Amino acid sequence: MRLRSKLAIKCAKATSSLIKKMNRGSGVTLPGYVARLIDPKILNEMAGQVREKIIVTMGTNGKTTTNAILCRALESEGKKVIINRTGANMLNGIISAFVLSTDKKGRLDADFACIEVDEIASVGVLPRLTPDCALLTNISRDQLDRFGEVDITYNKLMTAVTSVPKTTLIINCDDILSCSLAENSGNPYVTYGISEQIFDDISRSEIRESIFCRKCGKKLEYDFFHYGQLGIYHCPNCGWERPQPDYTAEHIELHDEVYSFDMDRLHIDSTARTPYNIYNTLSAYTALKALGAGYAGFKEMIEAFDYGNNRESIFQINGARVQLHLAKNPIGFQQKVSLVLKDPKPKDIIIQINDTYQDGEDISWLWDVDFQYLADSNAQSIITAGTRRHDMGLRLKYEDIPCGSTTDLRASVLDRVENGTKNLYVIVNYSGLYRTNHMLTELEKTCGKTGEGKAEQEKSAAGKPEPGTQGQNREQKGGERA
Amino acid sequence: MMKLTIGHLYPDLLNLYGDRGNIQCFRKRLEWRGIEAEVIPFLSGDKIDFQKLDIVLLGGGSDREQELVCGFLKDIREDFQAYVENGGVVLAVCGGYQLLGKYYRTDKKTIEGLGILDITTEWEPERLIRNIVLNSPLFEQPVVGFENHGGRTYIGDHTPFGKVFYGLGNTGKSGYEGVVYKNVIATYLHGPLLPKNPQVCDYLLERALKRKYGDGVTLEPLADELEHKANSYIVDRYSDKKYILKETIKRYT
Numbered sequence A: 001m002r003l004r005s006k007l008a009i010k011c012a013k014a015t016s017s018l019i020k021k022m023n024r025g026s027g028v029t030l031p032g033y034v035a036r037l038i039d040p041k042i043l044n045e046m047a048g049q050v051r052e053k054i055i056v057t058m059g060t061n062g063k064t065t066t067n068a069i070l071c072r073a074l075e076s077e078g079k080k081v082i083i084n085r086t087g088a089n090m091l092n093g094i095i096s097a098f099v100l101s102t103d104k105k106g107r108l109d110a111d112f113a114c115i116e117v118d119e120i121a122s123v124g125v126l127p128r129l130t131p132d133c134a135l136l137t138n139i140s141r142d143q144l145d146r147f148g149e150v151d152i153t154y155n156k157l158m159t160a161v162t163s164v165p166k167t168t169l170i171i172n173c174d175d176i177l178s179c180s181l182a183e184n185s186g187n188p189y190v191t192y193g194i195s196e197q198i199f200d201d202i203s204r205s206e207i208r209e210s211i212f213c214r215k216c217g218k219k220l221e222y223d224f225f226h227y228g229q230l231g232i233y234h235c236p237n238c239g240w241e242r243p244q245p246d247y248t249a250e251h252i253e254l255h256d257e258v259y260s261f262d263m264d265r266l267h268i269d270s271t272a273r274t275p276y277n278i279y280n281t282l283s284a285y286t287a288l289k290a291l292g293a294g295y296a297g298f299k300e301m302i303e304a305f306d307y308g309n310n311r312e313s314i315f316q317i318n319g320a321r322v323q324l325h326l327a328k329n330p331i332g333f334q335q336k337v338s339l340v341l342k343d344p345k346p347k348d349i350i351i352q353i354n355d356t357y358q359d360g361e362d363i364s365w366l367w368d369v370d371f372q373y374l375a376d377s378n379a380q381s382i383i384t385a386g387t388r389r390h391d392m393g394l395r396l397k398y399e400d401i402p403c404g405s406t407t408d409l410r411a412s413v414l415d416r417v418e419n420g421t422k423n424l425y426v427i428v429n430y431s432g433l434y435r436t437n438h439m440l441t442e443l444e445k446t447c448g449k450t451g452e453g454k455a456e457q458e459k460s461a462a463g464k465p466e467p468g469t470q471g472q473n474r475e476q477k478g479g480e481r482a
Numbered sequence B: 001m002m003k004l005t006i007g008h009l010y011p012d013l014l015n016l017y018g019d020r021g022n023i024q025c026f027r028k029r030l031e032w033r034g035i036e037a038e039v040i041p042f043l044s045g046d047k048i049d050f051q052k053l054d055i056v057l058l059g060g061g062s063d064r065e066q067e068l069v070c071g072f073l074k075d076i077r078e079d080f081q082a083y084v085e086n087g088g089v090v091l092a093v094c095g096g097y098q099l100l101g102k103y104y105r106t107d108k109k110t111i112e113g114l115g116i117l118d119i120t121t122e123w124e125p126e127r128l129i130r131n132i133v134l135n136s137p138l139f140e141q142p143v144v145g146f147e148n149h150g151g152r153t154y155i156g157d158h159t160p161f162g163k164v165f166y167g168l169g170n171t172g173k174s175g176y177e178g179v180v181y182k183n184v185i186a187t188y189l190h191g192p193l194l195p196k197n198p199q200v201c202d203y204l205l206e207r208a209l210k211r212k213y214g215d216g217v218t219l220e221p222l223a224d225e226l227e228h229k230a231n232s233y234i235v236d237r238y239s240d241k242k243y244i245l246k247e248t249i250k251r252y253t
Helices: A003-021 A030-038 A042-048 A063-075 A091-099 A122-129 A150-162 A176-185 A276-291 A298-303 A330-342 A364-368 A371-376 A389-397 A409-419 A430-447 A454-461 A470-481 B020-031 B063-085 B095-100 B198-213 B225-237 B241-251
Strands: A053-058 A081-083 A112-116 A133-136 A168-172 A189-193 A221-227 A230-234 A247-255 A258-263 A266-269 A313-317 A320-326 A347-352 A379-385 A423-428 B003-009 B036-042 B055-058 B089-093 B103-105 B110-112 B120-135 B143-154 B162-166 B179-181 B184-187
Touching (some): A003 A030, A003 A091, A030 A042, A042 A091, A042 A122, A053 A063, A053 A122, A063 A112, A063 A276, A168 A276, A189 A276, A266 A298, A320 A330, A320 A409, A330 A364, A330 A371, A347 A409, A379 A389, B003 B020, B020 B055, B020 B198, B063 B095, B089 B198, B120 B225, B143 B225
Parallel strands (some): A053 A112, A133 A168, A347 A423, B003 B036, B055 B089, B103 B120
Antiparallel strands (some): A247 A258
């Protein structure tokens, strides 16, 4: 290894331990930045040390889960796998993941690398990694303020994959954008798709990308939609149609809140509670087949797999069931609305919307979610939180759904746990996830799972919700519209 | 009972960034006042009878979709222009704003617009993306939104919608944003525009009602507490010099 790379790794490690000592967050991007500053070719060097294969996962929704399945499948065969677990999927984060897992001599001990890559970062990452496979989950509306338009995302991905023409693409052929990307890229590709209708009406938001033929510009016809623009399409004008997928999941059934399905002659009794995790499983399996590794024990592995992934966690606080959900774009949020509606029991809902750079500064996507269904969700209270809580509140107001707001999420959780339905949903977007997860974990510990009294003291110590919370707004509703 | 008919133009092509929130805002603020609202979506290729319409919403699309729309616009151009000259109310956002002009020139091609406004748009590679706050002479409360556009719009002698207090606006340099012409408001502001700016929504609704039912019509005020909170949050944030500095540093690092 070059001296320069060694130095880069040393400095990155020093940076990382310094961040940890100063207790300044998890330090997942700065070490990578330092390493790249010293050795611009550090990622090429690291990629070269991976003994077998490298796979990258890209796309709007499902990256983290899919990548976790890939990693687990390979590990269950005794392979050593490098993964960027923490959602650090930009160039610096990816470099950090590599350099921080080297040994004292700066050498990697890895058979495979499973790397989640942000769509914008893909242009810089793919040529450095030259992966064997690139898995694309789907391309849809996400963080438009960063990407501008979905066509810009498409073009970035196109630039990225054509810079590595030998990389095999793993493509969701139900997604016309992914499919068109694969056909036009010139890269080899393998497709997966689902031909049965598995998503309910609520999951299918009206907002769709690209329902126009990308070859001739005429409107496409769909046999049905899964969600977003995903579905079974054909062009009545030029005849372009969804190809038959190379891999598919069929006989999909929902029993006791979990899905079972058949895939490539395997019958899977999965732990997946949502249909989009069938997609994630199918895409990961397709990639493993293309890689030629990690699929032999797939059934056993996946049936024990926990899709929760910290993004969907269930807590027991003071005898109440508290669920934490991540919803960071319209399609994701629509799925969560659908999930909430599947639970017929009375419930309380807290929605936290922030607008940091990570979240996307533009929160107008909230208006692309069909929130009107929440009127029938048996929610006893809905409280909005986060920097853009009033925008979220307005979104609900314009569906005639009353809600309150809070500047103290913790106090509101405690209040709902104590005085609510004992069935609380906390839905947050990206930047709130880590902290909220931490807070709920801590509450579960301090208040106890069944909870005797401690919450009472906690509550009085915490701040009060700000004026105009649920009670008041609820009362106001009648008069306001009179 | 009074009634307004709102035409949503080409929602299948021009429906970016939560623009349908503007429709929802029109609808609810009419209904809450006991005025009937009918929304008619016109898909690409549909025939449009402008005589039946009181408000027209023309939203934004991607550059590719805008090019597709361009073909349909030719057919409605004359009727649309007559509607505007006759005091018809129009809200045009982003791509819709550009399409009201003469042309939108990108690096690859020129998209011909409706030519209803004497404005032109030139594409530049650096997109103008951020929160934006305007002071408009039409309203006391500032107008807030989110801009996200590659086009620079040159408005010639037209009256701008507002003066940029924070953000970039029509060209990033002119200091002004949007165009107001007769009962047309054309702007780059997403957010969506109307829910956080009920004053703009009510202004357009009142214009439409007066046009249909005579000058005697006035709008009852609504309890807009939450609307004002959402609006003030952005205004306050960008009135804070320290915050702006912090955000600028973040943007360039």
